[in-house]
Amino acid sequence: MTGSTDTDKPLRLNGGQALIKALEMEGVEVVFGYPGGAILPVYDPILDAGLRHVLVRHEQGAGHMAEGYAHATGKPGVCMVTSGPAATNIVTPLADAMLDSVPMVCITGQVALGSIGTDAFQECDTTGITRSVTKHNFLVTRAEDIPRIIREAFHIATTGRPGPVLVDIPKNIVDANNPDAYFDWEWPEELDLPGYHPNVTPSIESIEAAAELIMAAERPVLYVGGGVLKSRGAQALLELVELTDIPVVTTLMARGAFPDSHELCLGMPGMHGNYTAVTAIQRSDLLIAMGSRFDDRVTGKVGAFAPDAKIVHFDIDPAEHGKVRTPDVSVVGDCRISMELLNEELRTAGLPGSNPDRSAWRQQVSGWQEKYPLTYEQSKDGELLKPQYVIERLRDLSPKDTIVASGVGQHQMFASQYWEFNHPYTWLNSGGLGTMGFSIPAAIGAKAGLPDRTVWAIDGDGCFQMTAQELVTASVEKIPVKIALLNNSYLGMVRQWQSLFYEERLSEVHLGYDVPDYVMWAESMGCVAFRVEDVDEVDEVIAKANAINDRPVVVEFRCHATENVYPMVPAGGSNDDLIVDPSQADLLEADRAADRERAEAIEAGAQA
Amino acid sequence: MNRPGDLAHHTLSVLVENKAGVLARVADLFARRGYNIVSLAVAPTDDQAFSRITIVVDVESAPLEQIVKQLFKLINIVEIQELSAFDAVERELMIATIEASTDTRTQIVELVNIFEGKILAVSPEAITVSLDGAPSKIDDFEALLRDYGIRDLQRTGRIALPKMDRDVPVLRAVSNS
Incomplete structure (x- = not known):
């Protein structure tokens, strides 16, 4: 027998198989996702694929996990969800990744091509909705375009100024039962992006x-x-x-x-x-x-x-x-x-x-x-913990290359201020969009990418309640992240603004210490959980938490409710009008008075 | 009312990939960044892979440079040229239906002849005319027709190409080419 061998024969794949193969070709190791109707055909070839799928508990979690993975590893994060509500649920992480330039590829299922525009079940205009929160997006209309579009999506997401790219895939072109969904696999050598030339090398x-x-x-x-x-x-x-x-x-x-x-x-x-x-x-x-x-x-x-x-x-x-x-x-x-x-x-x-x-x-x-160093007043006997103190102890008792993820609010600012960051890619947070609930899924994504590193999420009680369900994901998928929950029973940053700029008229910011019971909640999700109320217990519990490597850990630190973040520049104010910690205010006032006197003296001298 | 000939207006000739949704991306960018579009015309070029969008923008609303840079970030945009009236050949088409009684019809026909326009249809009470030319010429024609009573009027928005044998600044937002 002469002529062609098996390897010369074209590889005949359907769109769903081609999508998974294209992800493998791009070196994808982890996909954070959630199946559903329109994306179902793609979840079948996943069973045979050489990549890990992490089943999240809410699509927003999949998006933030992909972001956390990308922040920590430098590789593009990948998430995959179905059409309609799943696509709308992932809009927040896309916007987050857009503002923070996070390389991410998001694959969404879509109703069959013939149903697009008919208000079909779980149909939404995903590419329309996500146009302004992605660097680019694609609606694929032919199965044979999948390899090229996936390659282009990864190229766009990771080059130039990185960002999220969404690929919307109608069900019929990935459907194993549709003869038109089959084509001869070919991995494109060339990209077809005549309008995309990032400016890499400066003049x-x-x-x-x-x-x-x-x-x-x-x-x-x-x-x-x-x-x-x-x-x-x-x-x-x-x-x-x-x-x-x-x-x-x-x-x-x-x-x-x-x-x-x-x-x-x-x-x-x-x-x-x-x-x-x-x-x-x-x-x-x-x-x-x-x-x-x-x-x-x-x-x-x-x-x-x-x-x-x-x-x-x-x-x-x-x-x-x-x-x-x-x-x-x-x-x-x-x-x-x-x-x-x-x-x-x-x-x-x-x-x-x-x-x-x-x-x-x-x-x-x-x-x-x-x-003017950063400063705060340590809590007195019988008072609850100072969040700054908790972060200092976490910093000093955890490995030097610990990855820290934070939510959004006071705890985020305290974490950025009081952690000592000596390594790149150890800080994950939502800077541009300010997405509450970012830290838990982002920490899980980072730990999935770098399983040997210690990953602490520093979270607030408001944020925790937005995405805590992903701790179930962490338990089931054996991704042992650690959560330091700084529970001050308030939406702390909003309370701070109301205290400073709304005459202490606190409106809708009190969440309460006891409901939910965070320890019971964490335990019910398969985590080890601790509650710390006393300064003397802080070190011991952190040490215990750091020693646990087989399950997620949640430590609830009960924190002082009225602590403010200083220094602070009021929104829209000049940086020259920085407000420092109250203990430094007199010193700064004296300095500013001396500066004014000096300026006046110079002006008087110039006039004379 | 501002007209495309005003000084604050600039004409951008934008070469884009001829793909579904590209016009929506451009329009969406203008909307979300708060830029005003004065007129917009779009059609495929001689190469079916590309379309040309001619956009007249109101630059009082944002610096032109920022508009061009933001536009160029759209992946499907291949090239952007700013065309000033001195560097470009500009054309626009207008069709209009004008009230025209037997008394006034000959006056309108005379105007159409002066402007080298065309008469497309005539009825006992009205006349439909067309005129193509430089936008300022169409402005003048429209102003003269207004006295007779305009029933319906549609302008295409301007289209433009660079004049030949002149250097046109190519604003590719690429500094190292």
């Missing part, structure tokens, strides 16, 4: 111009955002800082991109940033924005933000340049590649030897650090 002119401003600056600050992490640029950033000796602030999306333990790390800027980070930006003469986007939670009142600073903006997304603040130098490109080129340019120019003398600036900055 040499822009790098030279950036280097020139950096070398001339007297009071520079590196304003580092999530783009540094997305581009895997932490090492290049460390080299840049060591070359230039420039202090660094890391935004909420960039915690861990630069080690907090480094003497040049000033911490987080913004609404709840620490005094030094906020004030250094305000007084700087050059702000090097590295993969950051001048978010309103960082800038406060834009007109008063870093008023004396020239701006060098590094970002891969051209639309971020000049969107909020017009840069003096615009470097459009991947942050890691841009920093590598910049470092080379600076070395050629003689750095680190030829740095200008910035000792006055360094002294000023370290003076602020000494005067």
